[in-house]
Amino acid sequence: MFPQMRRSRQQLSTIETEEILHKGNTGILAFTGMESYPYAVPLNYVYLNGNIYIHCAISGYKLDCIQKNNHVCFCIVDQDTVIPDIFSTNYRSAIVFGTASIVSDDVIRRQALEGLIQKYCADFIQSGQQEIEKDWEKTAIIEITIEHVTAKSASQAVQNHNPS
Secondary structure, three states: OOOOOOOOOHHOOOOHHHHHHHHHEEEEEEOOHHHEEEEEEEEOOEEOOOOOOEEOOOOEEEEEEEOOOEEHHHHHEEEEEEHHOOEEEEEEEEEEEEEEEOOHHHHHHHHHHHHHHHHHHHHHHHHHHHHHHHHHHHHHEEEEEEEEEEEEEEHHHHHHOOOO
């Protein structure tokens, strides 16, 4: 059902994949937009309890599209360094396939928002809690339930490259 990685020797282990999911700064959420045009949007996210969580407004294009077709792809680029002299890139990335849903459970919503604050604003936990309370009624949480994930990195030749 899901595509096999063509360059399987570049596939990362489960531990390395989880590391990318935890530490990535921005992910690209891709799904089928209205009129069947693809739509991809960069977002902050948090990886908690084996799922990916994203916050957004309680209405908007993302939610409309997810309600129409909840199959999504989420891509995280952990490393991206172009190496011009060998015409290549040293990279690490992960691609998640899954289903997206709007979280209705307030406990999970709060955990996701607190997880986002901890990840991106760890020095501002108290004011982050105030922000959660202030915007609680106008904030939605999207949960991506992971069905399949792969991650890969550049080949050894690129990783071991030492410019002269």
